[in-house]
Amino acid sequence: MLDKSAYMDVDAELDRRPPLPRAETIPSAWFTEPRFHDLDSEAIFARTWQGIGHVGRLPEPGSWFVAEVAGDPIVVVRGRDNEIRAFYNVCRHRGGPLATSDGCGRVLQCEYHGWTYQLDGTLRGVPHWNLVELFDREEYGLVPVRVETWEGQIFVNLDPKAAALGEVLAGIRERISPVRPGEMKHYRRVEYEVRSNWKVYVENFLEGYHIPIVHPELMTLYDFRSYRTETAPWYSLQTSDLTSEQNLYEREGGGEAWYYCVFPNFMLNILPGRLQTNLVTPVDHQNCRVVFEYFYDDVESEAARRKIDEDIEFAERIQNEDIGICEHVQRGLGSRGYDRGRFSVKFESGVYHFQDLVRGAYARFLNEGTGRLDAPEPLDPRHDD
Ligand code: FES
Ligand SMILES: [Fe+2]
Structure with a gap:
């Protein structure tokens, strides 16, 4: 259990929520001190929907894959009834793992002493158990974890009280219609190790302010005048029209990103x-892992494959520019010469919104059981410019 008294200094910060044009960024300690890794894990990662893979990773009944959420080992299984279920990947005997790698089978068998569980989590086989008394097998099933899918993406949530996934993602499907990400085919997974706090990487994603400086090549893709940020309670959206010159992504009649x-x-x-997902997970307070998964409408035709190769190469170049700047920023945040900054109202409302969600998550966690109010409603970062 986390010692909440180690975060007294955070309390004072939680009510500081001026409107965007007057706001300061959260303190740099939140990105650089090891104790915030623990707080992020408890207050954020153990209480939010975590996208942990696409349904293609469970191709048939009996398939499973392993994952980690907020430091907890998880196994996600497709049952014989085709239902996707998730469990803590922890045997009820003495904590052994049910699986240490992805696989497929009729049961899950603990890798320690061999207890077996049905794919729905019920305990089945317990070797050499006849002398044990007062043991009811039904009480020793695997502990389930909430799981939901959206457009082919599997999400789990360790918090039984969290809002449903549909509520969190409300409005996205309607907005991008007729694009259906769930119908695209998976092509490739690429993993990156980044020497920055996970929040640095996420915040960098959340603004287009850096694009002209860090990604001159990306600038040719967008009609930058049309670049906009919108926010919803649990997500933000950046959109841009694609330039009308021939570019990699443009279709007849232009297109939107x-x-x-x-x-x-x-x-x-x-x-x-095309769809590319990024999942950013903390490794420790100053390292994170980023997983890119690429999906396309067409992964078969030769023309499509050529375009895909170009797309992935291009994304990779941009990613390396982002990693480079994030690693510099991490060092900057740790410097004696920096504590807090300010926001561009036009370009950084997504960062402001993210920082407010972080603050809200910390408030909910630290205030729990203290009799103080929960985090107030999220701020509205909209501002006429
Ligand atoms: S810990 Fe799983 S069978 Fe012993
Ligand atoms: Fe970038």
Whole structure:
């Protein structure tokens, strides 16, 4: 259990919520001190929907894959009834793992002493158990974790009280219609290790302010005058029209780019014919891991494959520019010469909104059981410019 008294200094911060044009950024300690890694894990990652993989990772009944959420091992299983279920990947005997890698089978068998569980989590086989007394097998099933899918993406949530996934993602499907991410085909997964706090990477994603400086090549893709940020309670959206010159993504009649960031760490990058998801997970207070998954309408034809290769190469170049700047920013945030900054009203409302959600998550966690009010409603970062 986390010692909440170690975060007294955070309390004073939680009510400081001026409107965007007057707001300061959250203190740099929140990005640089090890104790905030623990707080993020408890207050944010153990209480939000975590996108942990696409349904293609469970191709048939009996398939499973392993994942980690807020430091907890999780196993996600497709049952014989085709239902997707998730459990803590922890045997009820003495804590062994049911699986240490992805697989497929008729049961889950603990890798320690071999207890077996049905794919729906009920305990089945317990070797050498005949002398044990007062033991009811039914009480020793695997502990379930909430799981929901959205457009082919599997999300789990360790918090039984959290809002439903549909509520969190409300409005996205309507907005991008007729694009259906769930119908695109998975193509590739790429993993990156980044030497920055996970919040640095997420915040960098949340603004287009840095694009002209950090990504001159990306500038050619957008009609930058049309660049906008919108926010919803649990996510923000950046959109831009694509330039009308021939570019990689443009379809007849132009096109639009949508960049969603779902709090806290899941991104959907949607361009005509393609979806790329990013999942950002903390490793420790100054390192994170970023997983890109690429999906396309067409992964078969030769022409499509050529375009895909170009797309992935391009995304990779941009990603390396982002990683470079995030790693510099992490060092800057840790410097004696920096504590807090300010926001561009035109370009950084997504960052402001994210920081307010972080503040809200900390408030809910630290105020729990103290009799103080929960976090107030999220701020409205909209501002006429
Ligand atoms: S810990 Fe699983 S069978 Fe012993
Ligand atoms: Fe960037």
